[in-house]
Amino acid sequence: MDLSLSDDQKLLKETVERLMQDNYDIDRRRKYSAEPTGYSADNWRQMAELGLLGLPFEEEYGGFGGSAVDVMVVMEALGSGLAVEPFLATVILCGGLLQDAGTEAQKATHLSAIASGERTFALAHSEPQARYALADVTAQAAAAGDGFTLTGHKCVALYGDSADWLIVSARTAGTPRDAGGITLFLVAADAAGVEVTGYQTVDGQRAADVVLNGVSITADAVVGPLGEGLPIIERAVDRAIGALAAEAVGVMDKINALTLDYSKNRQQFGRAIGEFQVVQHRMTDMLMETEQARSMAQIAAMTLDRDDDARARELAGVKARLGKAGRFVGQESIQLHGGMGMTDEMTIGHYFKRLTMIDRTFGDTDHCMRRYADTLGD
Amino acid sequence: MDLNLNSEDLAFRDEVRAFLKDKLDPKVAEKVARSEAISKDEILAWQKALYEQGWIVPNWPVEHGGTGWSVMQRYIFDEECAAAGAPQTISFGFSMIGPVLIAFGSEDQKARYLPRIRSSEDWWCQGFSEPGSGSDLASLRTRAERDGDEWVINGQKTWTTLAQHADMMFCLCRTDPDAKPQRGISMFVFSMNTPGITVRPIRTIDGGTEVNDVFLDNVRVPADALVGEENKGWSYAKYLLSNERFGIARVPQSKYQLKQLKNIAGIQLSEGAPLIEDRDFRTKIADVELELKALEITNLRVMLDVRQDGTPNPLSSMLKIKGSEVQQRISELLMEALGPYGLAYQPHANDDTANTPVVGPEFGAMLTPKYLNNRKISIYGGTNEIQRNIMTKAVLGL
Incomplete structure (x- = not known):
């Protein structure tokens, strides 16, 4: 057993932290967020140059063969900088999915284009009725000649409005909520019949609803085996949960630092509020929640390569515990900032919003707790 | 990783x-x-x-x-x-006074006591807390005064765990009443058979008597009962407590108890089905299991972070806080799992010679007392509030 970072990982951590320090503060983040894509093309290019966009891919596809721990290190740093670039959507979710299940041709075509920063992706999987249930897919893929015709409504696809390509799930068999019968497809965002409605998210990122109005695609657009898309999606989402856990830890570290700083400077009753024991103990509780979340993020990174059942259970547990920690740390930080915590001007609220939205992403605390509790072992 | x-x-x-x-x-x-x-x-x-x-x-x-x-x-x-x-x-010898004697004791003390600690010939107890000195331990008032070749000790210790079995005590006493509280304390080691020592059991809410009052009335101990230097006892006590940190989170014990909880919840029935199939109850188990999983890694992170200068990781206090919360929660759920039989008070279950049969499930007689007894965990060894004060200084830097 070993819980330390390798020298390479320490270097990676420093590299991404430096990138965040050089390129990010709350005012610049507002500017990036206001771009039509919701992020900075220049930051994205720099991330490509640093090799981050190919980090988890195999070397033959322009990647670095990075592990889940490497991804954790990067996500934690992106979290503490509150980055808005679509690293999670493009590299972790879609890139990871293609690497896991794509054909040689698909990988050769797309992974190196992701790694070089020239192509972005979004996963168009969730549907309005599904909440967080991954099998709840009603979109249809009807066989048509050599290919398929896709119809359906996909919602809250992260960075779906700026993506060049979408990975879409649809039923080639079965009824809604069946585990079998879901197939994955590569769809160009500008294909005829794809209607993308983008919007800003509460935490300053972007998402889109995607309506598929009889989109024609060829057979070589299928990713993975026909009708067996669910386990592929589950693995991709678990990798994303692992990444989000690390991001959340980065966010919480920053929240704690901002709150501690504020408690030293804010004077009331003739002294810094950080001198009051009730405030001190609240901050130690925030810190303990963060450390427990950090341990969970490490568990995620170290169990992502396990087989499906064990991995799914661990990741559900990670997300559930993380949700509790995030809610506590986020809410307390606003409370300790008092009225100033309510302002858009202060940095803290932006971190609070990101942390809150992480719980809305890929299964909230209740959903994940139920999944974890339903598979309680001996 | x-x-x-x-x-x-x-x-x-x-x-x-x-x-x-x-x-x-x-x-x-x-x-x-x-x-x-x-x-x-x-x-x-x-x-x-x-x-x-x-x-x-x-x-x-x-x-x-x-x-x-x-x-x-x-x-x-x-x-x-x-x-x-x-x-x-029993940790008092192995984990508490042993390492202190190794670090600060005289050669004679080491030669005399360490082998007897290892072989369990001597059973030790800890004389730290006093009726007026709990969280504010440095305010302790038990006096040790020099009289020729001896020290004369007067005062009262309390919460002295298993003193009724002990052969030896390590004890904090005030040796300089005029100095700053922390600077006037010394540590002594002496036999529990020394005249003037009276042990009186304290009955606790679980019905047990594992803790005691210890009265020290003109207890005369030899000069070499002093550990290390006079008036340095506070720093030895801090060293002792930091040494105790290794197992403080008690993760292995909680893993064991969690397993017991799952077993029992699998046996007990609720609405005709095993209690563990009740979603509310199962979710409570899942919740504490996750806390324990996270704590196991947090604990290992702290343990594996061996610092060159020997200082404890500032997160040590967190291990005490979270570890106590998990232990207390599991014992609470064990009591809950038992249902109405949790009411039955059956101290005879502890007595091998008792003829009175136990009512209810054989595994259940001590679960409520255990819950009651475990309330101590967030109080002893520095309350969880004191641990937060320590973290405020050590981690937040306030």
């Missing part, structure tokens, strides 16, 4: 398992499983088995009888012992 044990650690684990299978009395393990009291003789027998194996003081330097194990080996050892239902060894 890797959660898997390497082959050496796996081999070590097998060695510990084989030892436990061979030497741990199944009857004692059964009592541990039912949270029943383990007698002094049973504890001594277990300590003797560890002593003969050379595993009684893994935390001591090798030259004093330690094992030279890595942090991971020590953790594996604790985990395997807990998982097998081994009783707790």
